[in-house]
Amino acid sequence: MKSGMADIPPEHACILRVIRSIPRGRVASYGEIARRAGLPRHARLVGRVLGVYSALKLPWQRVLRSDGRIAFPKGSPGYRQQRALLIDEGVAVRNGRIDLGRFGWQRDLDAELWKMA
DNA sequence: TCCTTGACCATTA
DNA sequence: ATAATGGCCAAGG
Numbered sequence: 001m002k003s004g005m006a007d008i009p010p011e012h013a014c015i016l017r018v019i020r021s022i023p024r025g026r027v028a029s030y031g032e033i034a035r036r037a038g039l040p041r042h043a044r045l046v047g048r049v050l051g052v053y054s055a056l057k058l059p060w061q062r063v064l065r066s067d068g069r070i071a072f073p074k075g076s077p078g079y080r081q082q083r084a085l086l087i088d089e090g091v092a093v094r095n096g097r098i099d100l101g102r103f104g105w106q107r108d109l110d111a112e113l114w115k116m117a
Numbered sequence: 118t119c120c121t122t123g124a125c126c127a128t129t130a
Numbered sequence: 131a132t133a134a135t136g137g138c139c140a141a142g143g
Contacts, residue, residue, distance in 0.1 A: 048139095066126055
C-alpha cells in the first residue's frame with residue numbers, strides 16, 4: 001500500500017520538525033539541528049533535507065554553519081536572500097557572519113531560564 | 118556493490 | 131582569521 005505524496009522518511013520528518021521550531025530571530029547550526037532531531041553526526045543530512053523540501057515553507061534562513069556563517073557562497077542568490085531574510089527578522093549579519101552568542105537558539109533558552117531566577 | 122556528491126564539522130597548521 | 135585535512139553519512143548514479 002502506497003500512500004500518496006506524504007511518505008516522508010521519519011528522519012526527515014524529525015529534522016523538519018526541529019527546523020520549524022527555531023524561534024523567529026534565532027539561528028541554529030546544521031549540526032545542532034541534527035542533534036536535536038536525535039541524529040548526531042548527521043549535519044549533512046540537514047542540508048540535504050532543506051534542499052529536498054525546499055518547496056515547503058520553512059524558516060530555512062535560520063540555519064547556519066557551526067561557525068555562524070551563511071552556508072551559501074558569498075554573493076550567490078541564496079546568500080543574498082538568506083541575509084535579507086535574517087535582517088528582516090532582526091538578526092544582525094556582518095560580513096556573512098552571525099554572532100551565535102547573541103542569536104543562537106541555545107542562547108534563547110538561557111534567556112528564558114534567566115527570567116525564572 | 119562501488120563511487121561521487123554535498124545548504125557539514127572539528128582539528129590542525 | 132583563513133585554509134587544508136580527514137571524518138562524517140545519506141542519496142543517487
